[in-house]
Amino acid sequence: MLAETTPALYPIKLLEVLQGRSVDCRPVIAESGFTALELNDREREVPIDKYLRMVSSALRHCDIQDLGFLVGEHTGTLEHGVLGYALLSSANLGESLQRYTRYQGVVGPLLRVELQVKGELAEMSVRPLSGDRALPLPELRYFIQEWLATWNPWSGFIGERAPFFELVTLGLPDQDLASIYERHLRCPVCFSEGQTIAQFPASYMQKPLQYTNQTIGALCHQQCELLLEAQQLEHGLTAEIHRQLARRPGNLPGMEEVARQLGMTTRTLRRHLESENTRFQDIVINHRIAMARRYLQETSLPVNEIASLVGYADQANFFRTFRDREGMTPQDFRQTLQA
Numbered sequence: 635m636l637a638e639t640t641p642a643l644y645p646i647k648l649l650e651v652l653q654g655r656s657v658d659c660r661p662v663i664a665e666s667g668f669t670a671l672e673l674n675d676r677e678r679e680v681p682i683d684k685y686l687r688m689v690s691s692a693l694r695h696c697d698i699q700d701l702g703f704l705v706g707e708h709t710g711t712l713e714h715g716v717l718g719y720a721l722l723s724s725a726n727l728g729e730s731l732q733r734y735t736r737y738q739g740v741v742g743p744l745l746r747v748e749l750q751v752k753g754e755l756a757e758m759s760v761r762p763l764s765g766d767r768a769l770p771l772p773e774l775r776y777f778i779q780e781w782l783a784t785w786n787p788w789s790g791f792i793g794e795r796a797p798f799f800e801l802v803t804l805g806l807p808d809q810d811l812a813s814i815y816e817r818h819l820r821c822p823v824c825f826s827e828g829q830t831i832a833q834f835p836a837s838y839m840q841k842p843l844q845y846t847n848q849t850i851g852a853l854c855h856q857q858c859e860l861l862l863e864a865q866q867l868e869h870g871l872t873a874e875i876h877r878q879l880a881r882r883p884g885n886l887p888g889m890e891e892v893a894r895q896l897g898m899t900t901r902t903l904r905r906h907l908e909s910e911n912t913r914f915q916d917i918v919i920n921h922r923i924a925m926a927r928r929y930l931q932e933t934s935l936p937v938n939e940i941a942s943l944v945g946y947a948d949q950a951n952f953f954r955t956f957r958d959r960e961g962m963t964p965q966d967f968r969q970t971l972q973a
Contacts (some may be wrong), residue, residue: 639679639877643713645688646676651704657696665691671897677715678895686744686773693772699811702776703818706783711791716740716861716881720854723847727792728839733760733855740861744769744777751836755800760830775806778830782819785832792841797821798834805830852935853943856928857881860921871896871906872917879921886921886945889914897938921948923959930968937964 645668649659663673666688672680690700712718719738724730735749741920748759760778762769769777782802789798797820804815804825815823860880878892887895892914893903907913922944927941938949941964946952 638682640682640685641676641715641881642673642680643676643709643715644676644961645680645685645878646673647709647713648688648692648701648705649673651701651708652692652696655696655698655704657692657698661768662688662691662695662936675895676713677881679874679881682744689773690770693776693827700779700814700818702779702781703783703814705776706780707786707818709784711784711787716854716857719857721853722791722845723842723851724843725789725846725848725851726840731839731844733858737858737862740858744773745781747781751839754836755833756836756839757831757833760805760832771806775808778804778806779815779818782832784813786819791843791845792838793844794841798838799832800835801833803828803831803833844869849935849939849943852929852933856925856932859928860924871903872910872912875914875917876921879918886918918952919955919959923956925958926952926956930964931971937968940964 645666647664652659652662667684668680672678672684698704710718711722714721717734718739720733721730724733731749735747736745744763745760746762746763750757750759760781762774762777778821782799785798787798789796799819799821801821802815802819802823804823805828806825807827808815809825812823812825819851857880863876874896875892878895879886879901889900889903893900894905898906903914907917925944926940929935929943930937933940935943941949941952943953946955953963956967960967962970
């Protein structure tokens with residue numbers, strides 16, 4: 635299921651690049667329908683349709699053939715939030731790419747990426763999503779450029795000096811832009827009428843990442859799983875709050891902050907939740923216990939560390955809440971799974 639929202643980080647980064655090129659952004663913002671409130675917080679979730687309108691408007695108002703590359707290069711990996719941390723904290727590039735292909739939908743992408751290993755080469759193939767959000771050529775070019783640019787730094791993350799990609803085959807009729815692609819990618823580029831395919835040495839898959847961290851990796855991995863599950867929930871305020879919580883690992887937002895992100899008062903939020911037969915605190919507890927179950931099942935982290943990771947400063951409170959919800963202590967839960 636395609637996410638209906640995307641982090642405000644992406645339209646904000648686009649505007650920053652346009653402003654740096656002295657492009658008047660006022661018509662771009664107006665045509666997209668964004669409000670100033672939506673664009674003042676990078677972690678805020680915004681409608682993906684507005685983002686698409688902004689990209690279309692930006693492409694009409696400027697003549698920057700490599701705009702997607704510029705925006706991608708202007709966005710650091712860790713700025714992608716929980717997904718960025720999940721990728722960089724992986725044990726090696728192979729694990730990172732497995733996480734990427736599984737969780738790419740949590741940030742509302744408009745491209746689908748698949749990974750294959752063929753002998754000494756690994757390749758990522760890119761295809762646009764079809765259906766209601768099928769992309770016109772200019773927008774498709776923008777998003778493919780942006781996606782390609784995000785992988786440029788990864789050779790450094792695994793200790794390599796060579797460009798990350800060895801060869802890129804573009805499924806775009808952009809032969810006249812070949813020099814632009816080669817300048818940004820620093821590798822040979824060819825063109826076809828098929829998919830966009832980017833190749834790199836399969837040996838890279840075993841290389842460790844310089845930011846590897848088991849605890850952070852486990853935390854972000856579980857958050858991505860919860861985000862993936864939240865996307866399958868029915869539309870509604872409860873589902874949206876689950877998504878808000880899952881995007882903030884280790885620092886769950888309070889009711890006032892969530893209400894602000896959703897553009898309403900806490901009183902209105904409370905009233906809407908009552909109509910869905912729930913309370914904000916119940917949603918938070920369910921979220922924390924869901925995280926705890928995953929840590930207990932999929933990691934060897936100590937129970938006291940898990941309590942801290944899911945937001946309980948008081949370990950006794952965590953034990954009591956977990957037992958009330960699951961009918962057993964965290965240790966018994968883990969032992970039952972192991973048995």
